[in-house]
Amino acid sequence: MKQCCECSSTASSQKEGFENSSDLSLLDPIFEKYKHKAGSLISILQQAQEVYGYLPLSVLDYIAEETGIKAPVIYGVATFYTQFRLNPIGKHLIMLCMGTACHVNGAKDIEEAICDELKIADGETTTDGLFTLNNVACLGCCSLSPVMMINGETYAKLTPEKTRKILKEIRKNDQQQVEEAA
Amino acid sequence: MKIYRIHALICAGGQCISAGGDSFEEALKRAIKEKGLEDEIQVVETGCMGSCEKGPMMVIYPEGTLYINLVPEDANEIVEEHFLKGRPIDRLMWKEADGNFPTLDQVPFFALQTKIVLRNCGIIDADSIEEYIAREGYSALAKALTSMSPDQVVDEVKKSGLRGRGGAGFPTGLKWEYAAQTPSEQKYVVTNADEGDPGAYMDRSILEGDPHTIIEGMAIAGYGIGADKGYIYCRAEYPIAVQRMQNAIKKAKKMGLLGKNILGSDFSFDLELRIGAGAFVCGEETALLNSIEGKRGEPNLKPPFPSEKGLFGQPTVINNVETFANIPFIVCEGHEKFKRIGTETNTGTKVFSLAGKVITTGLIEVPLGITLRKIIYDIGGGIPNGKKFKGVLMGGPSGGVVPASMLDTPIDFESLDEIGSMMGSGGMIVMDEDSCMVDIAKYFLEFTVDESCGKCTPCREGTQQMLEILKRISSGKGAEADLAELEKLGETIAVTSLCGLGQSAPNPVLSTMRWFMDEYEAHIKSKKCIANVCDMK
Ligand SMILES: Cc1cc2nc3c(=O)[nH]c(=O)nc-3n(C[C@H](O)[C@H](O)[C@H](O)COP(=O)(O)O)c2cc1C
Ligand code: FES
Numbered sequence: 001m002k003q004c005c006e007c008s009s010t011a012s013s014q015k016e017g018f019e020n021s022s023d024l025s026l027l028d029p030i031f032e033k034y035k036h037k038a039g040s041l042i043s044i045l046q047q048a049q050e051v052y053g054y055l056p057l058s059v060l061d062y063i064a065e066e067t068g069i070k071a072p073v074i075y076g077v078a079t080f081y082t083q084f085r086l087n088p089i090g091k092h093l094i095m096l097c098m099g100t101a102c103h104v105n106g107a108k109d110i111e112e113a114i115c116d117e118l119k120i121a122d123g124e125t126t127t128d129g130l131f132t133l134n135n136v137a138c139l140g141c142c143s144l145s146p147v148m149m150i151n152g153e154t155y156a157k158l159t160p161e162k163t164r165k166i167l168k169e170i171r172k173n174d175q176q177q178v179e180e181a182a
Numbered sequence: 183m184k185i186y187r188i189h190a191l192i193c194a195g196g197q198c199i200s201a202g203g204d205s206f207e208e209a210l211k212r213a214i215k216e217k218g219l220e221d222e223i224q225v226v227e228t229g230c231m232g233s234c235e236k237g238p239m240m241v242i243y244p245e246g247t248l249y250i251n252l253v254p255e256d257a258n259e260i261v262e263e264h265f266l267k268g269r270p271i272d273r274l275m276w277k278e279a280d281g282n283f284p285t286l287d288q289v290p291f292f293a294l295q296t297k298i299v300l301r302n303c304g305i306i307d308a309d310s311i312e313e314y315i316a317r318e319g320y321s322a323l324a325k326a327l328t329s330m331s332p333d334q335v336v337d338e339v340k341k342s343g344l345r346g347r348g349g350a351g352f353p354t355g356l357k358w359e360y361a362a363q364t365p366s367e368q369k370y371v372v373t374n375a376d377e378g379d380p381g382a383y384m385d386r387s388i389l390e391g392d393p394h395t396i397i398e399g400m401a402i403a404g405y406g407i408g409a410d411k412g413y414i415y416c417r418a419e420y421p422i423a424v425q426r427m428q429n430a431i432k433k434a435k436k437m438g439l440l441g442k443n444i445l446g447s448d449f450s451f452d453l454e455l456r457i458g459a460g461a462f463v464c465g466e467e468t469a470l471l472n473s474i475e476g477k478r479g480e481p482n483l484k485p486p487f488p489s490e491k492g493l494f495g496q497p498t499v500i501n502n503v504e505t506f507a508n509i510p511f512i513v514c515e516g517h518e519k520f521k522r523i524g525t526e527t528n529t530g531t532k533v534f535s536l537a538g539k540v541i542t543t544g545l546i547e548v549p550l551g552i553t554l555r556k557i558i559y560d561i562g563g564g565i566p567n568g569k570k571f572k573g574v575l576m577g578g579p580s581g582g583v584v585p586a587s588m589l590d591t592p593i594d595f596e597s598l599d600e601i602g603s604m605m606g607s608g609g610m611i612v613m614d615e616d617s618c619m620v621d622i623a624k625y626f627l628e629f630t631v632d633e634s635c636g637k638c639t640p641c642r643e644g645t646q647q648m649l650e651i652l653k654r655i656s657s658g659k660g661a662e663a664d665l666a667e668l669e670k671l672g673e674t675i676a677v678t679s680l681c682g683l684g685q686s687a688p689n690p691v692l693s694t695m696r697w698f699m700d701e702y703e704a705h706i707k708s709k710k711c712i713a714n715v716c717d718m719k
Contacts, residue, residue: 038494041476042459046418080478080635081459083418100381100575100611101537103625137462137629139419140383141197142537142611143234143544152421154200 018053024062026051031066041069041077045084054085090125090132092170095149099138102145110146111135113160117167130174131167186224188265189243193304195230196383196390196422198237202253206238209254213261223265229391231304233291233544236276241304246285249274278563291542294561296523298531299507300547303391308426311433314394320439322510323398326405327447335406335513336362342517343529344509348374348465348502349580349607350682351528351595357499360489361407364497369409371400372474372493372500375416375423376458378465379578380629382609384533385503387545389416389423392507393430397440397453399506402513403499404451412451413493415470417458427455462579462633466681467500469635480637481681502607504533524550528594538575538611541566548593555589558612569614573697577606579626579633580686582693583619602693604686618715619698620705624652626690634683641684644675648691658718660706668695 019026030047034040044067048059055078064071078084096114098107111122114133118126125132141147144156148163155166192198192207207225214223231239236250247270249260256274263269276283283289297303306313314320326335340355361369373396377385388396400412416424431453434440442450456474463469464479471493473479492498508530512520521529528550534557537543541563548557554574558564565571573583582603584591591597595605613622627649634641648671654660672688679685695702704710709718 039474039476042473043456043476046457046459077476077478080480081461083458083460098380100379100578100609100625102381104538104611104613104617104622136419137378138380138382140377140386141200141234142381142383142535142609144197144200145537147200156197156200 019051022058024058027059027062027066041067041074042081045074045078049084054088057086090129091174092131092150094131094133095136095139096122096133097137097139097141097145097147097149098135099142099145101138101142102147105145107146109160110148110158110163113163114148114167117164130171184221184224187222188224190223190225191228191241191243191304192225193229193231193237193239194227194308195234195237195304195387196420197230197234198239199422201237203238205254206240206252206257209257210240210260213257214265217261217266219261219265226307227309228305229303229308230300230387230545232295232300232387232546233289233542235543241286246287248276248283248286248289250276291544291546291561291563294556295547296531296549297547298511298520298523299388299395299504299533300391300545301511302395303387306392308391308393309429311394311430311437311439314392318514319394319510320398322513323401323405323439324445326402326513327445327449330513332362332406332408335402338513338517339406339509342508342512342520343527344505344512344520345528345595346502347504347508347532347607349577349605351605354501354505357489357501358403358406360487361409361497361499364490366497368411368494368496369407370493370496370498371403371407371409371412372471372488372498373400373412373414373503373506374465374467374470374500375414375420375503376465376470377417377420377503377607378462379607379609381537381575381578381611382535382607384535384545384608386420386423388503388507388533389420390426393423393427394434395507395510396427396503397430397434399509400453401440401444401451402509403501403506405449407497407499409497409499410450410452412453413456413474414453415456415458415464415474418460424455424457431455461635462629463635463681463683466683469681470500471498478635480635481683483680504608525592525594527596532593532605532608534608534610536562536610536612539565539569539614539616540612550594551592553590553592554584557593557610558589562612565612565614569616572613572615572617573619575611575613575622575690576609577604577686577689578609579629580604580682580689581606581609582689583613583622583697585697587697602689602696604689616713616715618656618711618713619694619701620652620656620711621713621715623691623694624649624656627652627687630683630687634687638678638680638684640675640678641680641687644671644679645684645687647671648675648688652691655702655705656711656716656718658705658709658716662706664706665695665702 060074064074118131122135139147146158148155238252239250241248276289336358344354345351461479464473466481468482469479488498488500524530531547531549533547535545573585584603588601598605631645631649636642651664672692675688
């Protein structure tokens with residue numbers, strides 16, 4: 001189970017699309033901001049991930065170069081915390097709550113519905129790059145369980161049918177947007 | 183200041199927003215504008231009101247009418263009927279078997295609570311420092327700085343008997359005293375807002391609903407121990423809490439309640455917010471401090487304790503969100519008044535998040551020493567759908583289950599320990615006959631196996647072995663010898679693990695075995711899951 005975390009700010013940048021991971025100069029304002037603050041590596045990694053959507057190796061190496069922190073230490077931190085992703089994710093990130101309240105109220109059935117509808121398992125991305133599924137520990141909405149969050153929006157009191165409908169709707173809206181753009 | 187005829191308080195807690203509170207608020211404001219009532223009716227966004235399942239909700243003052251489960255379509259009717267004609271709307275009121283409860287103070291869910299920590303939640307606009315001040319906010323800090331010595335502050339907290347609300351119940355005043363007595367140029371105050379118990383959200387609601395109370399509590403701690411710098415470590419899953427906290431820090435700085443020479447005194451205190459990166463073990467205090475330093479969030483062996491050698495190697499007081507939220511009350515009202523609430527050795531209140539199979543779920547604050555029966559049946563309204571109560575999970579992955587036969591146990595740190603459960607941070611998940619106890623034990627072990635940081639062997643390997651056995655049992659392949667093996671492993675892991683995560687990881691298994699051995703045996707001997715949860719192949 002992943003205890004992945006997303007700020008709403010991450011979710012919004014997700015909608016607008018991420019920056020190209022080869023443009024490392026985007027990191028410079030972040031270094032400037034944390035230059036004099038002790039223990040800022042995690043904050044730097046968090047903001048880098050907000051820019052690129054994930055942490056490509058080139059970005060980790062550049063952070064090592066700029067901060068003087070040894071690269072293995074940075075890899076060690078980036079792999080310790082579940083928030084950090086070393087691979088890109090789909091356009092819509094589904095965070096499905098697997099906390100205790102949600103578990104008692106049937107989160108397993110919701111997971112089955114998602115996996116069946118999208119043909120992916122926890123941590124995977126659909127082949128069209130549209131959805132990534134991440135199981136998380138608790139979204140703090142336990143009174144509304146079972147719960148999932150997609151792009152910062154919470155969907156509460158889920159049933160398997162309701163879940164499938166929500167996913168279908170997102171897919172439909174997405175197709176419409178693509179068609180309109182074309 | 184403008185005087186309004188009516189104040190409409192809309193809950194802007196995370197769960198009410200999730201349930202559509204924003205769109206209701208928009209619709210209500212539009213309807214008020216259409217009728218030209220903007221000068222008569224003020225709409226205020228407040229923090230969590232508590233009964234989150236009934237959201238979005240709104241309380242209308244002066245009389246305190248409570249409306250629940252609101253949708254945008256209700257807005258026009260509320261404005262026309264209630265605001266214009268003075269006729270409250272029955273269909274939007276709180277209902278129970280014995281009728282409607284028109285106002286908030288009549289609903290048993292609210293009437294049976296005692297609010298210290300949540301005194302401002304659901305009443306003030308969390309983004310307004312003025313409203314916090316209007317309810318005596320920052321007067322405890324002012325009192326401490328102008329009329330108390332640092333020693334007196336620590337002494338007051340000590341005498342109050344306040345114990346840490348993060349799980350272990352360590353006396354807060356004592357912790358402060360240790361840090362105060364350790365000589366050092368630089369000391370720190372840290373708030374643990376990592377809230378790792380999966381299925382609990384007390385701290386979230388305090389952070390979102392009354393951020394200044396935490397700032398005030400921390401500043402008082404800083405004055406007491408001689409620290410001029412504080413950190414709040416908040417988990418990233420709580421974006422609204424992060425945003426309101428950041429805003430609150432900014433406003434407090436602007437008003438001179440944080441920063442240099444606070445209120446004209448010699449005392450300076452600055453605060454920084456850090457966002458967690460997703461690791462349960464980071465809720466453990468030494469791991470959390472490592473994480474603030476930008477390192478992997480692995481725990482250290484104690485001693486030395488943080489009060490001696492904490493953040494960046496300096497003396498540090500680290501307390502839970504709810505612990506700090508008690509401080510302004512204690513300093514302002516005095517320890518005598520605080521001690522009148524709760525029991526002799528467990529003073530004050532505790533906030534619980536009540537979830538699972540109970541009629542009214544939500545956030546409650548009750549005096550310590552109350553029984554679980556009162557919470558579940560009187561406040562929570564009992565078990566829905568005529569089902570049978572089976573147990574309550576307390577203390578999350580470190581805790582245990584309290585069975586029906588123990589419902590009259592008083593809720594205090596010692597009594598819960600005795601029956602193999604624990605207070606924990608305040609998660610309370612009610613289960614009915616549809617929950618399987620073997621499945622619950624397996625669920626928690628899956629969680630700990632996943633979250634074990636891997637630094638020590640008993641926790642890393644031992645929990646894995648326990649999980650394998652539980653998987654066997656829950657798929658109908660268990661043998662009788664497995665039960666003894668589980669117990670043996672559990673006891674070894676508990677005494678040999680490095681930190682609290684491993685030490686308490688076997689609790690959910692041992693506790694379910696203690697009270698629900700019949701269910702384990704049914705899985706093993708008759709290959710049957712009574713609750714029909716496990717897939718017995
Ligand atoms: C695995 C583990 C997880 C913990 N998680 C939390 C947490 O999420 N929040 C918290 O306040 N304390 C947590 N604690 C307890 C802290 O280590 C520490 O005791 C607490 O922050 C002290 O504050 P208090 O005295 O105010 O309770 C955890 C402990 C362990 C061993
Ligand atoms: S357990 Fe799912 S939101 Fe808390």
